[in-house]
Amino acid sequence: MLRRRAAFFFLMLSLAVMVHVCLLYPLLKVAARDAWIATIFTLPTGFFVAYLTWKLMNINPEATLVETTNHLFGPFWAFFFHSIWLLYFFSIAALSIANLMSLLVGGFFEETPMWALGLAIIPLVIYGLSKGIKTIAWVAGVLTLTTLVTGHTITLGLTPERNFRNLLPIFEYGYTPTLIGAIFMSAAWTEICVLASLRFHRVETKGMLHILWFGVLANVIMMFSVTTGTISIFGFEAANDMSYPALYSVRMVSLGFIDRMDVYAVLSMTFGVFIRASLFLYAALQIIPKKITKKYNNLSIIIGGIAVYLTSLFIYKDFLQFTQLMRYYFFTIFLWIIPIIYLIRNWMLKRKNA
Amino acid sequence: MKKMILLINSVTLLLFSSGCWSSQELNDSAFLSGMAIEKADDQIKVTFQILQPTKMKKNADNAGVLISSTAPTLHLALRRLIKGIKRRVYLSQTRVVIVSEEVAKEDIFSVLDLLYRDQQFRLKSYLFIADKPAEILGMQSPLDSLSAYGLSSGTEAVRDYLSEIATVTVKEFMDDSMRPTKSSYVTMLKIHHEKKPATSHIDLDGIAILKNGKLVKESPFTKGPPGILWFKNEIKTGSVAIPIGKHQYADIELLHGSTKMKPRFVDDKLVIDVYVKAKGDLTELQTSKDLNNITFKEYEKKFGEEIKKKLEETLTLLRKDPATDTIYMGLEVYRHYPKYWHKIRKDWGKMFKTVEVNIHVDATLVNIGLIRNNFRPKTKGKLPDNSIIPWIEKKEGE
Known part of the structure; x- marks a missing residue:
């Protein structure tokens, strides 16, 4: 069982990679200059999904997600839901590796083959998972504290470059692009559900819900900071033209002894993707029947890691194709319905038994 | 099994510890x-x-x-x-x-x-x-x-x-x-x-x-x-020489400058107000004219006029064919009235040449440096006009 604070560490590292790095490019395309307002609008939906996840965790705090699903729906329908969860968790793990490879190849190691970069991170993920989810939670804790310091340093370092008038005009094309942007970004909150596949201490307390909400709030602040940062530094027109807007921002940071802080992007993205891919691969492996994973624990991790690696190579063909593919990420928003179905089914069973 | 995984991982990771792909020696x-x-x-x-x-x-x-x-x-x-x-x-x-x-x-x-x-x-x-x-x-x-x-x-x-x-x-x-x-x-x-x-x-x-x-x-x-940076609100420091007489100048060190542009409509006609604030210190004075409250205010006024002149000259330069709005004037119209901007954006080049621009400069002088006058006014044994010694009263007629 994990301590409750681990949930916050996971949200800070895993979710942050998606919401304030990977989704920034499509968000600027969807919500244009008002992307920063769209990030604020995602706060209520984030709280809502965090609440759903907390309720999902509390259907049976002692049981895993698989056990809960089996209990609620029986073997046939449980298989159906397990397949969806498995596909989702596995896809996110692969997508994360693809995102890392995309940033590294596009922004740093142009000549390094994609497969070599993926191959560098996958052994870390496999090793981390072989040590258990607790170890990954510890690493996430240390990295969260580190990024809290470095993140603020970057923000402060960029202050002289900002011109907040670049954020104007607001609502140029009405509220629609902003709302669409908010809905698009809200798809990322589906990832909070991954925490339901982990087991935490005292999950039934309100404290756990507050931790989830705090994690959502922290992510919204990060999204807000990055969107306002990129637009205020470069102006919307230039920011919208960038393949990796977040990377362009850190390129502007000069700390005197380091002329360009590109390396920060490599570090934070690698750390984030390591935690993220490990977490989602762990969640995916939890769905696979215990008979297999318990007997062949390490082998299943290796096979899972290799499968994630190969899928990530398959996902990323070229940058434009990959950004097209990222649009489908939006559809994960429909997975919100699954926790709702779980809760309704639980309510029905309770009523029936009563 | 665990040892095997550890071994495989260690060997794999060792492959990457030798350096980056395509590494190049310094x-x-x-x-x-x-x-x-x-x-x-x-x-x-x-x-x-x-x-x-x-x-x-x-x-x-x-x-x-x-x-x-x-x-x-x-x-x-x-x-x-x-x-x-x-x-x-x-x-x-x-x-x-x-x-x-x-x-x-x-x-x-x-x-x-x-x-x-x-x-x-x-x-x-x-x-x-x-x-x-x-x-x-x-x-x-x-x-x-x-x-x-x-x-x-x-x-x-x-x-x-x-x-x-x-x-x-x-x-x-x-x-x-x-x-x-x-x-x-x-x-x-x-x-x-x-x-x-x-x-x-x-x-x-x-x-x-x-x-x-x-x-x-x-x-x-x-x-x-040209005063492009004034318009863009990017001015930091500098020096402004103001004419105060024949071949005579006062120099003002610019301490702070800021500009705000506000487009508005007067009878459906676009008017752009430019508000400039400038603060400076007197750093050089090429005159024997006494520096007193009156001349100080006069220099302050001329300081503002000089900035205004610079901005007007810049505007004239940018309005010359082909019109080039490098001073964010159109951008400010866009920021304030985005819908209006979309209607006129194609014609902005023409509009920029003729749009009414009112430049308002609020310039202030703060310090006069370590001396007051470079050439002391001749007193001929009398108290100078600018005497502020309170216990010596001026006699009538002095």
């Missing part, structure tokens, strides 16, 4: 400090300044080597450079990029694309336009070991202490060029030759104004730099 690398881009028939001729670290270490006068390369694209020119320098070239130390007037008149974007697309270039490199870029790059810097470094540090000093002179980095040029008004500017460089003693130096000579990436007009600094 001794086998060449670092670019500046480049000059010129036209050569239908290709571009690029002169690269490569720094020589061993010479730099010894503080040698000229620690760089110039090599030219001709190709249809900048990237190919860079790769062809390897033939001459015999090493792989790294671009992250590039401090200045100088583009020839000829290239700028044709299309500057086509040669700058690589600077934005490639991850190696730094966005804070300074961008210049010159008539003889390669010659400028080859000149010895008076204080630095490389002309590119000299230009770069000199430009930084200008930005800090003479910010009325508009200079741009590659990033700033990109931002301005992509704004709705599509107009931007680049500082121009020129070699100045002194006859006695016979020396040459590079000077920031004026600004080149570009529209849609093409140089359309120039403004030399012979009459002083």
Whole structure:
């Protein structure tokens, strides 16, 4: 069982990679200059999904997600839901590796083959998972504290470059692009559900819900900071033209002894993707029947890691194709319905038994 | 099994600990400090300044080597450079990029694309336009070991202490060029030759104004730099000389300057109000006229008038055909009235020439320096007019 604070560490590292790095490019395309307002609008939906996840965790705090699903729906329908969860968790793990490879190849190691970069991170993920989810939670804790310091340093370092008038005009094309942007970004909150596949201490307390909400709030602040940062530094027109807007921002940071802080992007993205891919691969492996994973624990991790690696190579063909593919990420928003179905089914069973 | 996994992982990770893919030894690398881009028939001729670290270490006068390369694209020119320098070239130390007037008149974007697309270039490199870029790059810097470094540090000093002179980095040029008004500017460089003693130096000579990436007009600094940075609210410090008599000037050190532009409609007609606030210290006075409350206020007023004059001259320059709104005036209209902007954006070039602009300057003087008057008023044994000694009363008639 994990301590409750681990949930916050996971949200800070895993979710942050998606919401304030990977989704920034499509968000600027969807919500244009008002992307920063769209990030604020995602706060209520984030709280809502965090609440759903907390309720999902509390259907049976002692049981895993698989056990809960089996209990609620029986073997046939449980298989159906397990397949969806498995596909989702596995896809996110692969997508994360693809995102890392995309940033590294596009922004740093142009000549390094994609497969070599993926191959560098996958052994870390496999090793981390072989040590258990607790170890990954510890690493996430240390990295969260580190990024809290470095993140603020970057923000402060960029202050002289900002011109907040670049954020104007607001609502140029009405509220629609902003709302669409908010809905698009809200798809990322589906990832909070991954925490339901982990087991935490005292999950039934309100404290756990507050931790989830705090994690959502922290992510919204990060999204807000990055969107306002990129637009205020470069102006919307230039920011919208960038393949990796977040990377362009850190390129502007000069700390005197380091002329360009590109390396920060490599570090934070690698750390984030390591935690993220490990977490989602762990969640995916939890769905696979215990008979297999318990007997062949390490082998299943290796096979899972290799499968994630190969899928990530398959996902990323070229940058434009990959950004097209990222649009489908939006559809994960429909997975919100699954926790709702779980809760309704639980309510029905309770009523029936009563 | 666990030991096996550990072993496999360790061996795999060891493969990557030996270094990066395609790693390059420092001794086998060449670092670019500046480049000059010129036209050569239908290709571009690029002169690269490569720094020589061993010479730099010894503080040698000229620690760089110039090599030219001709190709249809900048990237190919860079790769062809390897033939001459015999090493792989790294671009992250590039401090200045100088583009020839000829290239700028044709299309500057086509040669700058690589600077934005490639991850190696730094966005804070300074961008210049010159008539003889390669010659400028080859000149010895008076204080630095490389002309590119000299230009770069000199430009930084200008930005800090003479910010009325508009200079741009590659990033700033990109931002301005992509704004709705599509107009931007680049500082121009020129070699100045002194006859006695016979020396040459590079000077920031004026600004080149570009529209849609093409140089359309120039403004030399012979009459002083235009007030573009005033309009853009980017003024920091500087010096303003105000005429106070025949061949007499007062100089005011600018402490703070800020500008706000507010478009509004008067009877459905667009009017733009420009509000300027300036604060300065009196630093030089070329008159024997007594400095008192009246003259102080007079200088303060003239300080404001001088700034206003500068802004009006700038506006006149930018309004000349073709109209180039590099001062964010259209951008402010867009920010305040986006719907209106979309209606007029195609005609903004014409509108910019005629739109009513009201410039309001609020200038204040704060300090007068360490002395009051350079030439003491003659008192002839009497108390001066500006006497403030309270216990000596002036006698009537004095």
